[in-house]
Amino acid sequence: MQEDLTGWVLVLHGGAKSIDPMKEAANRAGCLDALAAGAAMLRAGASALDAVEAAIRVLEDDPTFNAGRGSVRNSDGEVEMDAALMDGATLDLGGVAAIRAVRHPVSIARLMLRETPTLLVAEGARSFAAARGAELCQPAELLVPETEPAHDTVGCIALDSRGHLAAGTSTGGLEGCHPGRVGDSPLPGCGLYADDAAGATVFSGDGESISRSLLAARVVQGMETGGPQASMEAAIARLSRTGGEAGGIALDRMGRIGWAHNSQHFAVGIAREGGELRAFLHRDEDARHG
Ligand code: GLY
Numbered sequence: 001m002q003e004d005l006t007g008w009v010l011v012l013h014g015g016a017k018s019i020d021p022m023k024e025a026a027n028r029a030g031c032l033d034a035l036a037a038g039a040a041m042l043r044a045g046a047s048a049l050d051a052v053e054a055a056i057r058v059l060e061d062d063p064t065f066n067a068g069r070g071s072v073r074n075s076d077g078e079v080e081m082d083a084a085l086m087d088g089a090t091l092d093l094g095g096v097a098a099i100r101a102v103r104h105p106v107s108i109a110r111l112m113l114r115e116t117p118t119l120l121v122a123e124g125a126r127s128f129a130a131a132r133g134a135e136l137c138q139p140a141e142l143l144v145p146e147t148e149p150a151h152d153t154v155g156c157i158a159l160d161s162r163g164h165l166a167a168g169t170s171t172g173g174l175e176g177c178h179p180g181r182v183g184d185s186p187l188p189g190c191g192l193y194a195d196d197a198a199g200a201t202v203f204s205g206d207g208e209s210i211s212r213s214l215l216a217a218r219v220v221q222g223m224e225t226g227g228p229q230a231s232m233e234a235a236i237a238r239l240s241r242t243g244g245e246a247g248g249i250a251l252d253r254m255g256r257i258g259w260a261h262n263s264q265h266f267a268v269g270i271a272r273e274g275g276e277l278r279a280f281l282h283r284d285e286d287a288r289h290g
Contacts, residue, residue, distance in 0.1 A: 007273025008042040009159045009255045010035060012055050014065045014267035015152020016205040016247030019281055026064040031269035031279040034058040038158065039271040048158035048166035049087055049110070056083075056106040056168050059154040063144035067154040068104060071142045071172025076179045079142045081172050084119075084186040085109040088165030088194035093118045095186035096125040098179075101142070103135040106170045109186070119186055142172070153185050155192065155202030157251045161273075165253065167194035167202050174207070183207025189217035199223035199252035201232070205263060209244025219250050219258075228258030236260045259283060 014031050038055030042048075060068025071079045083105030084095035094112025096105055098121050108129045112120065120128050130136060153171035160166075169185040169192050184191035184207040191207070193216040194200035201219040203210050210216075215235045222231025228250035239246060239262060247261030249268060259268055260283060268286070269279045280286045 006255065008161050009251055009257065009273070010038045010042060010051055010055065010156065010271045011158070011249045011251055011257055011259070012038065012059070012154070012156035012269045013202070013204055013247065013249050014059060014154055016245055016261045016263035016266045017152040018264040019267065023064065024281060027267040027281060028279040030059065030062040030064045031267055032277050033062065034156070035269040035271045035277045035279070038156065039277060042158065042160055042273070045161065048160040048164050049085065051158045051160065052156045052166045052168040053085065053106055053110050055156045056154060056170050057104050060104050060106060060170055065154050066152050066172040067170040068172065069142055070144050072175040073143070074173060074177050074179050074181065078179065079139055079172060080179065081105045081170065082182055082185040083109045083168070083170040084192055085113055085168040086166065086188065086192055086194040087113060088167070088196040088200055091195065093188055095119040097121040097182040097186045099125040099129070101137055101139045102126065102129050103137045106168055108134050109168070118188070121182065122180065153191070153204040155204060155249065157194065157200040157202055157249060159251055159253070159255050163196065163253065165194045165196050165200040165251065167192040167200040169202050184210035187211055189214055192216050193220045195220055196253060197224070199228060199250055201248055201250040203246055203248040204266070205246025206244030209239055209242040210246050212242045213238045215246065215248060219248065223250065223252045228252045228256050230258070232258040232260045236262050259286070
């Protein structure tokens with residue numbers, strides 16, 4: 001029987017990773033804080049795009065997560081970040097990659113959204129950010145001394161009350177990676193995709209494996225005819241060919257949610273109109289969803 005789901009929905013994640021027991025509470029609290037920011041916007045009638053950006057900005061400010069503040073160093077000791085945002089209504093896409101010393105990469109992706117290029121990298125991305133008045137910062141402001149080398153990404157998807165979908169990602173990179181390395185997060189069809197005709201999805205994990213397996217494209221194509229949970233599980237199963245750890249969240253145009261991971265943990269938050277905000281660290285905690 002078809003589920004009767006109406007109203008807005010927001011789903012976010014704080015990364016596919018192994019979570020130290022000492023950090024479980026911070027992961028849950030960080031997801032709930034970001035959910036609260038995005039849900040407040042959707043409750044007030046904001047667009048899915050606005051809600052996704054607002055939720056990711058909270059995750060970027062929280063050093064628990066490897067995005068914005070809490071990013072990691074590449075092999076040159078520098079922080080380079082990737083982020084993207086996609087509008088499911090128009091298929092507009094904005095992304096930045098290997099960008100340095102900006103406070104909120106997702107907001108620069110937002111500024112890129114209506115521009116012709118879909119992706120700017122490195123100095124080109126930062127000079128665009130500066131020219132558009134985005135918040136710049138010192139590289140040291142992004143590094144948190146007590147942060148252990150992390151391996152994860154943050155992401156968010158939303159369906160607003162007008163039926164529009166959006167997807168966003170942000171990552172602080174991989175510890176010790178090659179300077180200039182770009183992961184899956186800003187690449188459409190790899191780390192994210194959103195299309196009002198089908199659904200929205202974002203991924204976290206080993207960027208090279210996610211890109212080589214084209215996971216976001218597979219999930220959105222799967223949602224054209226099937227459900228988000230089955231589509232997501234099939235995508236994660238594809239990693240048996242490339243190896244690698246990942247987790248993904250998906251949302252279809254009817255508001256149905258799917259999420260799966262092959263990592264030890266996956267910090268996920270879910271908010272739905274009329275419901276409470278919920279945070280999970282493993283899919284098994286959320287057996288009632290699908
Ligand atoms: N999934 C994030 C990255 O590989 O950069």
